[in-house]
Amino acid sequence: MLRILKLIVLVPVLAALSLMLGTGDVFAAGRAEPWQMWFQPAATPVMERILEFHNLLLIIEVSIVVFVLAIMCYIIFRFNAKSNPVPSKTTHNTLLEVIWTGVPLFILIIIAIPSLKLLYYADKVQDAEMTLKVTGNQWYWNYSYPDHGGFAFDSIIVPNAELKKGQPRLLTVDNPVVLPARTNIRLLLTSADVIHNWAVPAFGVKLDTVGGRINETWVNINKEGDYYGMCSELCGVNHAFMPIHVKAVSKADFAIWVKKAKKDFADVEVPAAAKLAQADAPAVAR
Amino acid sequence: MANETTVAEAAPAKAHGNGHENGHGHHPTGWRRWLFSTNHKDIGTMYIVLSLVAALVGGAMSFLIRLELAEPGIQYNLFWLDNEAAYLQFYNVLVTGHGFIMVFFVVMPAMIGGFGNWFVPLLIGAPDMAFPRMNNISFWLLAASLVLLLIAAFTQGGPGTGWTVYPPLSNAEFHPGAAVDLGILSLHLAGASSVLGAVNFITTIFNMRAPGLVIHRMPLFVWAILVTAFLLLLAIPVLAGALTMLLTDRNFGTAFFDAARGGDPVLWQQLFWFFGHPEVYIIIIPAFGIISQVISTFSKKPIFGYLGMAYAMVFIGFVGFIVWAHHLYTSGLDVDTRAYFVSATLIIAVPTGIKIFSWLATMWGGSIDFRTPMLFACGFIFLFVMGGVTGVALANAGMDIAFHDTYFVVAHFHYVMAIAAVFAMFAGFYYWIGKMSGRQYPRVLARVHFWMFFIGVNVVFFPQHFLGMAGMPRRIPDYPDAYAGWNYVSSVGSYLTTASTLLFFYIIWRTLRSGEKVAANQWGEGATTLEWTVDSPAPFHTHEDLPDMREKQPAE
Ligand SMILES: [Cu+2]
Numbered sequence: 001m002l003r004i005l006k007l008i009v010l011v012p013v014l015a016a017l018s019l020m021l022g023t024g025d026v027f028a029a030g031r032a033e034p035w036q037m038w039f040q041p042a043a044t045p046v047m048e049r050i051l052e053f054h055n056l057l058l059i060i061e062v063s064i065v066v067f068v069l070a071i072m073c074y075i076i077f078r079f080n081a082k083s084n085p086v087p088s089k090t091t092h093n094t095l096l097e098v099i100w101t102g103v104p105l106f107i108l109i110i111i112a113i114p115s116l117k118l119l120y121y122a123d124k125v126q127d128a129e130m131t132l133k134v135t136g137n138q139w140y141w142n143y144s145y146p147d148h149g150g151f152a153f154d155s156i157i158v159p160n161a162e163l164k165k166g167q168p169r170l171l172t173v174d175n176p177v178v179l180p181a182r183t184n185i186r187l188l189l190t191s192a193d194v195i196h197n198w199a200v201p202a203f204g205v206k207l208d209t210v211g212g213r214i215n216e217t218w219v220n221i222n223k224e225g226d227y228y229g230m231c232s233e234l235c236g237v238n239h240a241f242m243p244i245h246v247k248a249v250s251k252a253d254f255a256i257w258v259k260k261a262k263k264d265f266a267d268v269e270v271p272a273a274a275k276l277a278q279a280d281a282p283a284v285a286r
Numbered sequence: 287m288a289n290e291t292t293v294a295e296a297a298p299a300k301a302h303g304n305g306h307e308n309g310h311g312h313h314p315t316g317w318r319r320w321l322f323s324t325n326h327k328d329i330g331t332m333y334i335v336l337s338l339v340a341a342l343v344g345g346a347m348s349f350l351i352r353l354e355l356a357e358p359g360i361q362y363n364l365f366w367l368d369n370e371a372a373y374l375q376f377y378n379v380l381v382t383g384h385g386f387i388m389v390f391f392v393v394m395p396a397m398i399g400g401f402g403n404w405f406v407p408l409l410i411g412a413p414d415m416a417f418p419r420m421n422n423i424s425f426w427l428l429a430a431s432l433v434l435l436l437i438a439a440f441t442q443g444g445p446g447t448g449w450t451v452y453p454p455l456s457n458a459e460f461h462p463g464a465a466v467d468l469g470i471l472s473l474h475l476a477g478a479s480s481v482l483g484a485v486n487f488i489t490t491i492f493n494m495r496a497p498g499l500v501i502h503r504m505p506l507f508v509w510a511i512l513v514t515a516f517l518l519l520l521a522i523p524v525l526a527g528a529l530t531m532l533l534t535d536r537n538f539g540t541a542f543f544d545a546a547r548g549g550d551p552v553l554w555q556q557l558f559w560f561f562g563h564p565e566v567y568i569i570i571i572p573a574f575g576i577i578s579q580v581i582s583t584f585s586k587k588p589i590f591g592y593l594g595m596a597y598a599m600v601f602i603g604f605v606g607f608i609v610w611a612h613h614l615y616t617s618g619l620d621v622d623t624r625a626y627f628v629s630a631t632l633i634i635a636v637p638t639g640i641k642i643f644s645w646l647a648t649m650w651g652g653s654i655d656f657r658t659p660m661l662f663a664c665g666f667i668f669l670f671v672m673g674g675v676t677g678v679a680l681a682n683a684g685m686d687i688a689f690h691d692t693y694f695v696v697a698h699f700h701y702v703m704a705i706a707a708v709f710a711m712f713a714g715f716y717y718w719i720g721k722m723s724g725r726q727y728p729r730v731l732a733r734v735h736f737w738m739f740f741i742g743v744n745v746v747f748f749p750q751h752f753l754g755m756a757g758m759p760r761r762i763p764d765y766p767d768a769y770a771g772w773n774y775v776s777s778v779g780s781y782l783t784t785a786s787t788l789l790f791f792y793i794i795w796r797t798l799r800s801g802e803k804v805a806a807n808q809w810g811e812g813a814t815t816l817e818w819t820v821d822s823p824a825p826f827h828t829h830e831d832l833p834d835m836r837e838k839q840p841a842e
Contacts, residue, residue, distance in 0.1 A: 236460060
C-alpha cells in the first residue's frame, strides 16, 4: 500500500522530469534507463531517421487525440440532456462528410511519403565494408566474421549469480559481439532452429532469423560504446534469456580484437551441437 | 398483433407476450431446453454464459501474467511448479492461452454468438434464425472447442507458442507431445462453429427481414454482424487450411513449413495473418455496431451519415483482407512488398475516421443521457482513437522496426481492439440486459464499474507505450531492471481491473436476483429499433407475425 502511495507521488514527478530533460543524451546510450518513456538515443543513421519521422508522427497523433477529446468534452458539456433538452434532427451534411474523408486522406499522404523514404533507406546498404553473420539458436547467438577469416563464436547469457559489478542483468553475455564504429556493416541473419529476432533498439535494427533463409540488413554505428538488445520473437522457454551485447570500438581497436579473437576462437567450429547441451539448462538464475 | 408492429410506441401488454408462450406451451424445459435448444434467445444466452466463464479463465491468465511481471525476476514461487523450465513454459502457455481465450471464447461468443443471436432476429423482425438446429450445433462445437483448449493447456507442458503458433516453434521437434495438436483441433472446432454461425447470420439477414426493412434501413448492428459474417466465411477456411497443414507437418511427415525439407516457415505467417488480420476486424466490427446503437439511443438522434457508416464497415472488411503482411514487417519480406502493405494499411485510417467522426456528429446536437451504456460507448471512442493513432504509427514499416514485438504493440492492440471490444461488450450488456432479463441493473454500481474499469485499463496499458519505446520485448517472463518501474505501474492497474471485473460479476448477480422490473422500452424516445417493441424480458417467441416496416422511417 505504501508502495502504491509512493508511486502516486513519484510517477508524475519522474515523468515530468524526464520530459523536461527531453529526449537527448541524458540517458546512457545503448540500453534503457529506469522509468524511461522514450526511445533509446540513436546510434545509427537509420535510428536517427526513425526518431525524426516519429517526431512528425507524434505531432499528428497527439493532435488527433486532443482534437477528438476536445470535441467529446464540448459535447459532454453542451449536449447533455440538461443543457440541451431537445435533440436536433440533423443526420446528414455532405460537406462535412467530404471533409472528414478528405482531410485524413491528405494527412495520410503527408505521412506516407517520408515513411516510404525511410523504409527504402533502412532496407539495405550498397557499399558494405564488412559482413557479420548472425545465427539464432535456442537460446544464444552465434556470430561469425566471413570477411576476417571466418572465425565464429557463441554469445551466451551470464547467469545472475555470476554477474560482476555494473553488468546489467539479463543483458550481459560471455562474449559480446565486437564491431567497428563508423563502418558500413552488412548483417546477414539466419537461424539454426526456431525463428528468433536480432534486435538492438539503439541501432534501429530488428529482423527475424529464419532457418533456411538469410535476411539482410545493415548498421553504421556512430559512436564507440556498449549497445544492448534482446531476442524479439518468441522462441521457447528461454526466449527472455538470449540477450545481444554489441561492443562498438574504433577501427584500430577492432583490428587488434580480430587478431586476438582469431586465436581465441580458433577451435570454435560453429559448435551448435556442443553448445546446445550447455544452453539447454535454463540460463537464468534468480 | 398491431402493437408489435409499431415502432417506438407503448409496450405490448404483458399478457400478450405470455399468450405467445402459451401458444407454444410444449417448449422444452430443464436441461433439454438448453442442450437441444433451437431458440435464438436461449442459444444467445448460452453463448454469453460461455463468454463469461471464459472471461474468468482468460482474465485470470492475464492477472497471473501481470503478477509475474510486477517485479523483475522470476516469481515462480507464486505457483505450484518448482522446476524453472516448466514454469517458463507455463508462462508461455499463459500468454498463448490468454490470447486464444480472449479472442475465440470471450469476445467472439459474446458479440456474435451472444448479442448477434439475441438481437439480429429481434432487430430485423424475424421470428428466429434461419437455421435453428445449425445454431445449436454452432454453440456446442464452440463449447467442445473451449474444453479441448483447456485440456491442451494442461497436456505435456501445454502449447507455449503464442496465439500465432509460428513454426518451427510449433512443429513436432520443438513442441513434442499432444498439446499443440489438441490446440489445433480446438481451433478447428471453433472455426467450424464460426463458419456455421456465419452462414446462419448471412441467410437470416438476407432472407428474413420484415417487409419494408430494406437493406439500407437495417440497424447498424445488423450491418455489423452481416459484414462480420462475411469476414468469418472468407477468413476461417484459410486458417483451417493452414492448421491442417501444420497438423500433417507434425504428425504425417509433410513439410509445408519445414525449410530443411523444402517448406517455408514464413508461409505459415502469410496464411495465419491472412486469417489473423480479418480476425481483428471480426472482433471490432460488431463492437462498431453496438456502439452505433447505443450512441444513437442515448443521444436521441438517428445515426449521422447512416450510409457512410454502413459502407465504412464494408470497406474496412474488404481492406482487412489485403493488409495482412503488416504483421510480417520484420520477417524479411522484400522492400517493395512492405511498401505496398504500408500504403494499404494506412488507408484503413480513412473509414475508421469516418466512423469516429460520425459518432461524434451523432452526439452533436443530441440530448444525451449519460447512462452506463453511453459511458462505455464514450470510453470506447477514447480507447479506439488512442489505439487508432498508434496503429497509424505502426503501419509504417520503416518505423515499425522500433516497435515490432515490443510492449508498444501490446499497448496498441489492447487499446484499439481488445479493451475497446470489451468496452463495447459492456455497453451492449448494460444496454440490453433489461431486454434479456427483464431487470434493471444497479445503476450506481454500474457507474462505479465503468470508472474502475476505465481507470484500471488505462493504468495497465498506457505505461506499456513507454516500455515499448524503451525497447522491452513482448512475451518475456523477466526483463532488465530498467523496465521495472512502468511494469509495476501496469501491474497495479491490473489489480484495479481485476477488482472491477469481480464487481461486474456481482452486478450480474444483483441484476438477476433483485433488479427491479423494466418496461418494454426502458430507454425512451431514443430507442427506436424493433427490440424495444417487444416485452421485457423478450418472450420465448417474438415477431411471429412480421412487423410491417413499409411505412416507417429508416431504423437507424
Ligand atoms: Cu530467440
